[in-house]
Amino acid sequence: MQYVVKTLIAVASLAFLASCASTGQNTEETTDSTITTQTDASGQPGQEAYSYPYGQAPSGYDAYDTGGGEQLAGAPGGGGGRAGRGGGGAGGNVVSADRIVYFEYDSANIRAESRPVIAANARAMTNNRRSVTQLEGHTDERGSREYNIALGERRANAVRQAMTALGVSPQQIRVVSYGEERPAAAGQDEQSYALNRRVEIVY
Amino acid sequence: MKSFVKSVGALALLLAVGSLAHAELTIDVSKGIEGSGIPIAISPFAGGASENIAAVIASDLKRTGKFAPQSGGAQADYSVTGQASPGGARGYVVQFKLAGAQGSQLLGMSFDVPSSQLRPVAHRISDLIYEKLTGEKGLAGTKIAFVTAGGGFWLLVVADADGQNPNVILRSSQPIMSPSWSPDGSRLAYVSFEGRRPQIVVQDVYSGARRVVSAAPGINGAPSWAPNGQRLAFTLSKDGNPEIYALDLGSQNPVRLTSANAIDTEPVWLPDGSLVFTSDRGGSPQVYRIGPGGGAAQRLTFEGDYNASPTASPDGRYIAMVHRRGGQFYIAALDLKTRQFRVLTSGGLDESPSFAPNGRMIIYSNGRQLNAVSVDGGVKQDFVLRGRVRDPVWAPYGR
Numbered sequence: 284m285q286y287v288v289k290t291l292i293a294v295a296s297l298a299f300l301a302s303c304a305s306t307g308q309n310t311e312e313t314t315d316s317t318i319t320t321q322t323d324a325s326g327q328p329g330q331e332a333y334s335y336p337y338g339q340a341p342s343g344y345d346a347y348d349t350g351g352g353e354q355l356a357g358a359p360g361g362g363g364g365r366a367g368r369g370g371g372g373a374g375g376n377v378v379s380a381d382r383i384v385y386f387e388y389d390s391a392n393i394r395a396e397s398r399p400v401i402a403a404n405a406r407a408m409t410n411n412r413r414s415v416t417q418l419e420g421h422t423d424e425r426g427s428r429e430y431n432i433a434l435g436e437r438r439a440n441a442v443r444q445a446m447t448a449l450g451v452s453p454q455q456i457r458v459v460s461y462g463e464e465r466p467a468a469a470g471q472d473e474q475s476y477a478l479n480r481r482v483e484i485v486y
Numbered sequence: 487m488k489s490f491v492k493s494v495g496a497l498a499l500l501l502a503v504g505s506l507a508h509a510e511l512t513i514d515v516s517k518g519i520e521g522s523g524i525p526i527a528i529s530p531f532a533g534g535a536s537e538n539i540a541a542v543i544a545s546d547l548k549r550t551g552k553f554a555p556q557s558g559g560a561q562a563d564y565s566v567t568g569q570a571s572p573g574g575a576r577g578y579v580v581q582f583k584l585a586g587a588q589g590s591q592l593l594g595m596s597f598d599v600p601s602s603q604l605r606p607v608a609h610r611i612s613d614l615i616y617e618k619l620t621g622e623k624g625l626a627g628t629k630i631a632f633v634t635a636g637g638g639f640w641l642l643v644v645a646d647a648d649g650q651n652p653n654v655i656l657r658s659s660q661p662i663m664s665p666s667w668s669p670d671g672s673r674l675a676y677v678s679f680e681g682r683r684p685q686i687v688v689q690d691v692y693s694g695a696r697r698v699v700s701a702a703p704g705i706n707g708a709p710s711w712a713p714n715g716q717r718l719a720f721t722l723s724k725d726g727n728p729e730i731y732a733l734d735l736g737s738q739n740p741v742r743l744t745s746a747n748a749i750d751t752e753p754v755w756l757p758d759g760s761l762v763f764t765s766d767r768g769g770s771p772q773v774y775r776i777g778p779g780g781g782a783a784q785r786l787t788f789e790g791d792y793n794a795s796p797t798a799s800p801d802g803r804y805i806a807m808v809h810r811r812g813g814q815f816y817i818a819a820l821d822l823k824t825r826q827f828r829v830l831t832s833g834g835l836d837e838s839p840s841f842a843p844n845g846r847m848i849i850y851s852n853g854r855q856l857n858a859v860s861v862d863g864g865v866k867q868d869f870v871l872r873g874r875v876r877d878p879v880w881a882p883y884g885r
Contacts, residue, residue, distance in 0.1 A: 331658055331659045331660050331680040331681070332656060332657065332658035332659070332660070332678060332680045333656070333657050333658075334655060334656045334689055334694040334695075334696050335653075335654060335655055335656070335657075335694050336655075336691075336692055336693050336694040337644055337653050337655055337691050337692050337694075338653055339694070340653060340654040340655070340657075342654070343652075343654075344641070344643060344645075344652035344653070344654055344872070345872060347634075347636070347637070347639060347641060347654070347657075347873070417682075424835065424853055425815060425835060426792065426794065426808060426810065426815060426837065427752065427764065427771075427794035427795035427808045427837055427838075428663055428664065428795070428837060428838060428876070428877065429663075429664055429707050429708040429721070429751050429752045429764075429794075429795065430749065430751060430752065430764055430771055430794045430795065432663075432684075432705055432707050432708075432721075432751070433705065433707075433721070433723075433728045433749040433751050434749075436704065436705055436723055436728070437749070458704070459682065459683055459684070460684075460705060461661060461679070462663075464661035464663060464679070465661065471835070
């Protein structure tokens with residue numbers, strides 16, 4: 284019975300997602316070359332993706348700022364972000380250092396110096412059983428992008444395991460991996476790579 | 487500079503041998519010096535069309551690595567002449583002629599097109615010439631898709647195979663990754679993080695319509711179309727760790743094909759219905775193969791300490807992949823017939839290989855820009871595209 288309910292929920296959420304996604308086609312009002320982030324004035328989540336039939340995008344490829352430059356690909360441009368992150372469109376990581384766990388290359392092992400960060404966050408969560416965190420796993424840019432998604436999840440799961448061992452309920456934790464898609468540092472050097480191999484504890 | 491030196495060398499030799507039978511000698515000299523490239527003289531197209539058709543054809547043929555285009559009137563094995571003039575029912579009449587060294591006509595065709603189709607017609611002519619002279623299908627008229635990001639946006643883009651004519655088909659404020667073409671070239675499956683969670687979406691390229699096909703808890707990643715276009719393979723981690731699943735697109739229930747207490751991801755289908763994928767079940771990521779229904783996995787790669795992101799040539803003979811040795815990432819290809827393993831690129835941060843539909847070229851990214859290399863490593867090409875570009879996939883022949 285429980286399985287049936289779960290399946291129904293899954294199907295329902297799938298259908299919901301499908302309808303959300305399909306509203307994305309060709310509904311954008313913007314016709315000039317100025318690209319603005321869509322935010323909903325009523326406070327509902329702004330639509331995040333717009334699809335276009337081939338050849339019918341309102342702006343040409345060259346109208347988009349894809350130069351990279353100093354702004355990070357992973358830095359949200361303004362709206363659409365959740366509280367605590369991406370407020371002003373500033374580049375760089377905006378999650379504070381006491382909510383970031385760093386990792387060695389090719390590793391998901393929790394380092395000793397990360398234990399206090401995990402313990403402090405676990406304590407806050409056991410003190411407030413209604414709090415929920417999303418553990419966001421990240422990797423540096425080296426290697427296969429999809430394999431890095433798997434590595435990022437492995438890192439986030441390692442932090443989850445450490446937190447549940449400290450008494451946090453699994454129900455309080457969600458895990459998502461962004462792999463190398465949302466770097467905190469843009470450089471192609473060991474220092475940047477070290478900053479990018481991380482799990483962000485996001486509330 | 488290099489081509490200047492080559493030209494001077496060829497010219498000097500040409501002058502040295504004089505006019506006697508120089509056409510034939512030029513072939514040998516040219517091949518000897520340049521190592522590749524059949525000389526083909528391409529004259530400017532008369533008629534005053536806005537598109538420089540001769541230049542597009544020359545660029546297309548040069549990029550194949552099999553031709554050395556020369557300007558019109560040059561002594562060459564083959565010559566291309568033509569014109570593009572206003573007229574016909576649709577705006578322009580484009581005619582071309584391919585001739586052999588003795589002036590014999592090998593091809594001659596005429597197209598009636600609107601002015602917007604002048605460039606596609608030039609690509610079509612390139613492919614007709616390429617197929618006539620090599621016996622293989624060309625790539626000039628094909629498309630590629632790729633992902634680019636910057637300024638807080640991710641874009642999914644479809645462009646011509648020369649990187650020109652980029653068309654945004656999806657814009658998102660969340661990451662987009664891993665596009666995969668349907669076998670008929672009409673749809674793209676990809677991963678979208680909209681809603682701050684990954685899901686697999688199928689989008690019709692020409693209508694823009696989208697459908698979420700997987701939004702399970704955890705990873706929804708690495709979609710890949712089955713050769714029949716009816717199924718998708720992808721990665722889900724809903725059962726605890728990443729495993730390979732196959733979904734019949736007419737159903738809602740993905741079928742699990744692997745079960746290892748390890749990372750299994752990046753499935754791709756071979757023409758016989760079997761799949762290759764990346765797994766770290768042996769300690770490091772390596773490429774494995776399973777049957778159409780799963781079962782025991784056979785390890786395919788043993789070189790280096792990291793082989794991932796496999797992609798199959800359309801005939802199923804080659805697997806190209808990301809290969810790490812000495813801390814550097816390369817594109818390498820495994821010949822499934824001879825088991826020969828060949829590193830194709832000079833290395834760095836190479837990733838995301840994808841075969842051209844004729845199996846001759848592999849497009850890939852270094853995380854910033856796109857490049858292509860022939861499956862034997864002999865031909866290399868760069869794509870000059872604005873912005874940071876990655877995740878390239880070469881579209882199949884199709885519509």
